[in-house]
Amino acid sequence: MTVAGKPLSAQADPIETAKSARPNRGSLALQDLGSGLSKHWLWRAMAMQDIVLRYRGSVLGPLWLTLSAAIMIAAMGLIYSQLFNIDPIRYVPFLAVGLLTWQFISSVITDGCEVFMSVQHAIQQVRLPYTVHVFRSVFRNLLILGHNAVLIPIAFLVMGHGIGWEALMAIPGLLLLCLNGIWISLLLGMVSARFRDIPPIVAALLQVVFFATPVFWPVENLGRFRHLGEMNPLFAAIDIVRAPLLGEPTAPHSWLIVGIMTTGGLVMTAGFFSRFRSRIAYWV
Template identity: 80%
Template structure:
């Protein structure tokens, strides 16, 4: 068909298509985070189910976590208070809080390594935000910390240790620990999915770090080398929770270290998650 001696196709301009613009990687990562946070009912239910399934058929159930921790505190409290020549009434509360917070931190790190690999079938078969699996891991360990926290008032009453209003500072400390656990789990989860040697390396490092971090020994023990302990990031993470409950001042740089670690870790993880998020399903 022609119009004015020219084919109709020649007179028509280029075909216009209204295809939506493809979101960039950063927006996809933010969308993943927003969708994961919105589905809080899902990862909370999955976290609670993880604990129930772990102790299915057990008489005490999750209380076994608290029972085993209580035995460790009793044994270590007696032995190390004698080794360090410390008053048990002051040392046992210090040890209790240090072990509880360390268990939370170390569990978040080790579980973070398997945050994606442990749910590879769900990732490959169900379309869910990747952050759902990470939030599930962090919340599961927060629940375990809550179970073990019942030991704190028991130990404090037995040792005659009181709790003041400064204990409220434990709330922002725990919030920062959870935020750090979130970005650590994403970063280690991606690295572990890509490089399967990462989980055993992390587990081995945590065993060493436990003994060189002031968990069951005080930072004052280092004497003139105290700064080595003060600048230990894991000690800072423990200190922002332990110090207010003990009614003691924070170590000089604890909040600065934890704050820097939180901001820096989130920025680094945001870059890695935006860049490699689309490859997680292939890595697992």
């Protein structure tokens, strides 16, 4: 039997043709990422607008963040330098860098849980790459870190602590933290949109982890258990930024731990995003 001069068996199945022409999940996820990166002007403007709107009507505006961080550094520097019996000249710079880096990491994580739920109306009404919201969240926290980072040279200057050329190694460390912030925000954003119990659980865990991580106390205080503290991924993330700024060597495995965490997180999140990207609009 023939149709249009061709055997029926040779005719292409229209359903199969449509399926083969449809982009697969991985391709759609890559398109989302590429489109999100190309719209850098959009998420940068949105991040700056977030900060402006958060402090609309305030006299000091974002300076409140810097002021509160300065008060915390001064108060903790006075108290904990005595508790840990550490010279304030060494401890205050250590505390300033560690605390500001921790605030960046914890803010990226907590904001990442809300990255899709906080813009649910935009997701349902405007066709934008999902990664735009992720980049917006990470860049917003990077702006806040940059705003607060003015306290670091002030702390170093007041304490008479110099900064050497090795401080430049903090730049690739910070870039790695931003890269980790992207996959963490994307992964937690999807999981939190599906399971609404995740944000409060993450917030509660971060409070516990803050005291269990060598943020404001030296890892040397663990004595013979020091290696356990150095294996903490959050300590490693702080260490690759703090140690270069302080002119000290990083812990033996900090870069390796952050590298493994970055690679593993990106691979895991890529698979998760490819699989569940199409459901985000329904979850929020």
